[in-house]
Amino acid sequence: MLRPTDQHSASTALPPLASDRFDVGATEDSLERLVASARECGDVFRIHAPGRGSDTWVVNNPADIKRVLVTNHRNYTKGIGLDRVRILLGNGIMTSEGDLWRRQRRMIQPMFHRKVMERFAQTIERCIDERIGRWEALAARGEPIDVTDEMSGLTLDIILRSIFGEDLDWLAERMGGNPFAVVAEHVARDLQFAYKFRSLTRLVGELAVRRRADGIERFDFLGMLLAARDKETGAPMPDRELVDEAMTLVVAGHETSAAALNWTWYLLARHPEAAARLAAELDATPERRGMSFEQSESLRYTQAVIQEAMRLYPPGWLLTRRTIAADQLSGYRVPPGTDVLLSPYLIHRHPRHWPDPEVFRPERFADAHVDPRDEWIYIPFAAGPRHCVGENFAMYEMTLHVARVARRWRLELLDPGRPLELEAAINLRTRHGLRVKLHPRH
Ligand code: HEM
Known part of the structure; x- marks a missing residue:
């Protein structure tokens, strides 16, 4: 395969074509096949997508990641990813493009400022504590919990209360139960789910009118x-x-954080030494209500555990983009209208950037002197102007939850020998629920 060596050849050469042919993101085994193709082809390659009848480009090096997400981001739309979620989210900030997106982002970004996050402390803590109350009763009887279900329920409670406040009770009264329960109960993100979910927009619209x-x-x-x-x-x-934005926050804020916490508990249960260091950090810090954003960041090891879990298992494992005009990536000319994929999963496990990439080691973050985000090798929340607007909220809620639970219990996996099955759909999740036993620490 030709590799570009100078300006002239850059205009004609193409990156290697993977021997496998598939539509990345559209098949159940996309992640395994993507990993195998990267092993075969290196950091920049093409995969022929039969369904789309075109070649998809995959870039997996820091310079290209920076170019696509930051320096030349205006030349990219979201491409395939957009087609996958627009039916669910309408024209909210996650799916809009161009001037509409810029206007929405300008209006929404200030709602996620760190100082604003602290005002959610009570709401978040109330949701965490309600669940801890139930877990205490189960732990006392020696009963296990399904941590996957629990994290889905918890992050749904938190995001719904944070969006609708006390009016969530009004919505539940009107509908005879939590109208958004479908988000946690209907796990597949298929058309049926999209239909059920979109049918709630009228209800949210009514609430907005009432509030006005x-x-x-x-x-x-x-x-x-x-x-x-x-x-x-x-x-x-x-x-x-406004309704599309509220619905977008429900979906964007729920499943991602649920997956990240599920992975965090899985990894902690498998790594007692990390669980012990986490417990030591928490024991050395008095438990306080209404923790400020800054105090949550001072729990350095707690945050490192979450960051390392998202390195190994980034919920958003695939970022999709499409060129508007032609671009140059790694010296290759990318034609207009080309689907360009970036995978946090691939770059987070790249052996050139991460020593022992498969090993869970929160110390990489806790003791790091350089922020890996500055090197474009760590992108669980993407990067650049379109990076996750909810990052502060996510880190805050996850830190509060992990700190509160790990102070009280050590979690033991009930089926440690069961092979882990990944499910790489819109988010990277465990295919089956993880059952854990709670062991009181004090
Ligand atoms: C661990 C938790 C989370 C992870 C890993 C995560 C990851 C991401 C990623 C990778 C993107 C960029 C997608 C792309 O550009 O293709 C994104 C965008 C977004 N996220 Fe998150 N997210 C998380 C939590 C949240 C929360 C809690 C909220 C809201 C409360 C949220 C709201 C959004 C929104 C609205 C966007 C679209 C931003 C835009 O296009 O301007 N996310 N997220």
């Missing part, structure tokens, strides 16, 4: 969306858009 009419200010995401004004025009968000 009563004029009471409330602190939650819906309240902030209602109060948001376009900096240039001073206009509020149109209702249709």
